[in-house]
Amino acid sequence: MLKPFNILKQFGGVGKSQDATDLLSEDLVLVEQRVEPAKKAAQVIHKKLTSCLQSQQGLDTEKRMKKLPLMMLSVSMAESFKDFDAESSIRKVLEMCCFMQNFLAQTLADFEMKLEKDVLEPLNKLSEDDLPEILKNKKQFAKFTTDWNNARTKSQTSTGPQAKQDGLREEVEEAWRKLEAIKDQYSADLYHFATKEDEYANYFIRLLELQAEYHRVSHEFLAKNITEIKESQSQTECQVGVSAGKVYGTSLCSHLESCGQEIALPIRECVNMLLRTGLREEGLFRLAAAASVVKKLKSSLDSGTVDHSEFYTDPHAVAGALKSYLRELPEPLMTSELYNDWFKAAGEKELEDKLEQLRAILKKLPQENYNNLRYASLHLHVISFI
Structure with a gap:
């Protein structure tokens, strides 16, 4: 019967109730404060980022491309340039534009597939599985802390027969065993979150890396092919008897x-x-x-x-x-x-x-x-x- 007495001595006397946070170390209290904001951030950003996608999630590259506005633009260009004769400068430029829009659609589809795999799926798992499990244990930890406080208060204020008081002390011990078990689990969850926090932050860095790669590939491709189109146009337009574009108002x-x-x-x-x-x-x-x-x-x-x-x-x-x-x-x-x-x-x-x-x-x-x-x-x- 000494253990209940030691527990009472450790956590205060009659009338002093313990909050769940009081049972955690200071470093874990700081970590605990980050869990809920992390879940909210992951949920909100996952939702907004998903709305930025131009293709449907879960499809392979080819099926994604068919749904992209850029691919539809490429198809429209292909249908349009067929109406021009082979020597038309509009046809030649549209042919190149058709090819370029197709490439850009491919690049966008690849980018969105990588984005889904490296960012969206991890964020969804974090917000829907990992962090909710921690918050579930937090709720249990708070409940068992309340149960233990209630049992402790009831035992401390009891004035009945010894047998009754012994029964109440057993209830305190049982409540404490449950509280210790969930406390250990919850503490382990918080320590795990602390060790993974940098990894979670890297999801957003990965988003920026993918965006940078997508824009770099697109820019390099566009710059190279725009130069080629202009050079081709210049060679065509500078043939004898053909003006190189607008003449009036040009230096x-x-x-x-x-x-x-x-x-x-x-x-x-x-x-x-x-x-x-x-x-x-x-x-x-x-x-x-x-x-x-x-x-x-x-x-x-x-x-x-x-x-x-x-x-x-x-x-x-x-x-x-x-x-x-x-x-x-x-x-x-x-x-x-x-x-x-x-x-x-x-x-x-x-x-x-x-x-x-x-x-x-x-x-x-x-x-x-x-x-x-x-x-x-x-x-x-x-x-x-x-």
């Missing part, structure tokens, strides 16, 4: 580099058409043409598919397209930097002084500006004298 240097020519397409084409049809036209650069015709010619020049015969009958439209090109250059053909020099030279009264200054200014022009100004001036000079 002279960029246009010449993209098409591999010395003379800008609008200057060359418009001057050639004017030499054939506009030599005897009155008010060639003064009278305005129909805006719709000028717009059509500008679009033709932008696309690099100019049909000269279509505009032979309207030299004013050709002159308008040429003026529009020169006007829309981001940097004037004669350059903004040399504006004051040109203005000063034009104000010279003596012809020789004027010519000398003009020659000096021309030497300051960038080579591409000089070539195009010279080309336009020579041919327009011919037109003005006929």
Whole structure:
């Protein structure tokens, strides 16, 4: 009968009740406080992360891909480019885009499978199995602590016969045995959680690693293939008679580099058409043409598919397209930097002084500006004298 007495002595006298936490060491109390937040974090993040998936969980890579929006986009591109002829630049780009979207879908499916295996499944097990088991034992530990406190209080306040008091002491011992057993189990659970906490934290690091790998692979693939598409487009567009993309509003240097020519397409084409049809036209650069015709010619020049015969009958439209090109250059053909020099030279009264200054200014022009100004001036000079 000494054991119950020792228990009573150890945990206080009459009226002092013990909380479950009081029976744990300080380090375990700190660990205990992390279990519930860990369960909540695992549940919430698992739910939100699952909602980020674009494919259905549990499927293999091939079946996942079929459900991905990127794969559906790839299929739509494949169906669309079939309507173009083989030489169409749109078809060629769509073919590459179709292939690239397919690869990106594959990459995404692989990423989501790894995410499911390395992050989602462990988080689900943690929140639904491992931590609930610890919390279940915590609840049992609290219940048995209450049972033991009640039995202890009842025994301490009993004034009945000795036999009754002995029976109450046995109840205290039995309650204590149960409490010790669950305390040992719960303490073991907490120690196990403490040893695994870093591993649980690594689930979130693994998420970041998988995201980094997915974005790195996608970026490298996109960067490489976008460069190839642009190079392919540039080679196609720079063929003789084909403009390398938009011409109007593009800098002279960029246009010449993209098409591999010395003379800008609008200057060359418009001057050639004017030499054939506009030599005897009155008010060639003064009278305005129909805006719709000028717009059509500008679009033709932008696309690099100019049909000269279509505009032979309207030299004013050709002159308008040429003026529009020169006007829309981001940097004037004669350059903004040399504006004051040109203005000063034009104000010279003596012809020789004027010519000398003009020659000096021309030497300051960038080579591409000089070539195009010279080309336009020579041919327009011919037109003005006929």
